[in-house]
Amino acid sequence: MNKRFALFASAATLAAALAAPALAAPETYVIDNTHTFPRFEYSHFGFSNQIHRFNTTKGTIVWDREARTGAVDITIDTTSVDTGYALFDEHIQGEDFLDTANHPTITYKSTAVRFDGDKPVAIDGELTIKGVTRPVTLTLTSFHSMPHPMARKPALGANAVAQIKRSEFNAGKFAPNVSDEVTLSIAVEAIQQ
Template sequence: MKAMKIKMLPIAIWCLAVAAAIPALATAAVERYVIDTEGGHAFVQFRVKHLAYSWLYGRFNDFSGTFTYDTEDTSNSKVEVTIDTASLDSNHAERDKHLRGKDFLEVDRYPQASFKSTAYKETGFNTSVLEGELTLKGITKPITIEVQRIGNGPDPWGGYRRGYQGSTSFALKDFGIDYNLGPAAREVEMILSIEGVRQ
């Protein structure tokens, strides 16, 4: 009987190891990524019409974020991004000062904007729709982002990356910005170029 117990011990240990591994196997399909802002491979940009004659472009230089991609059930994929609103840059110092002020972003009062996804649906081989909540100037509203997958695969440094581009438009007044820029400038378009490094 004692010999049998000794022989059964390795089997019991193996069973425990398998049982412990089951949760890890169940979540192995979920890939986690950090948006590569450190390497300068991600951009949060915007554009708005100027007097209906041209487009004024700008960007936010400081932001961070993460996303997950579920290879077995892509609808479980998620995105979170936080933006430093004071890092707004439209390539014109006086205009940037105005945009950061009380007429627009009020960055002293609202130093951060954020986006958190609520749903993700692939609509084609390289296209998808991302829904989520944008918080800007302390106001949270749902937005929808049209997404294009640019590519994914290994990088030259032993890592693995995924890259996407997305765009969305929304009315400035929805987020408490009612400064009169003319009827052609009531909406702003956001262009998001995101590259993530798998962790």
């Protein structure tokens, strides 16, 4: 009798496992460089807030909506800095600021993604500028996921902001006249591989 019960229990367990819906797996999205532009904003002698951007960004976003987990890995080409003025682009790329000759990239690698319900709301990670790595949290001000109408693949997009001090990354020349505090804002779109 015990043998029959064990056989029945094993068969029932196997049937339940086969009937269970497949668990969602993490999905990998590739950064769309034509719609992803990290920007930085700072006070220029109190006259105005200047906003510049980087034109070349690559990376991946991994998202598991069921498990509420994710990962972000972004690389920014510092030589693509765009101030709207070529001479100033060269100035920003110099040793006092980005030092692109020795540090041609800025990287951001997540350590955790925080969710509110099903939606990611913040990303904790490590930002590396000029070879200096510091923890930085990006706050998501928006997040959207849907099929991309042109690419016809799943896609996602977000806007994220963070505050940093450039002096903490060995780029603090002219502070406090040119503000040490810099607002980073990233508009990102990515398409599933």
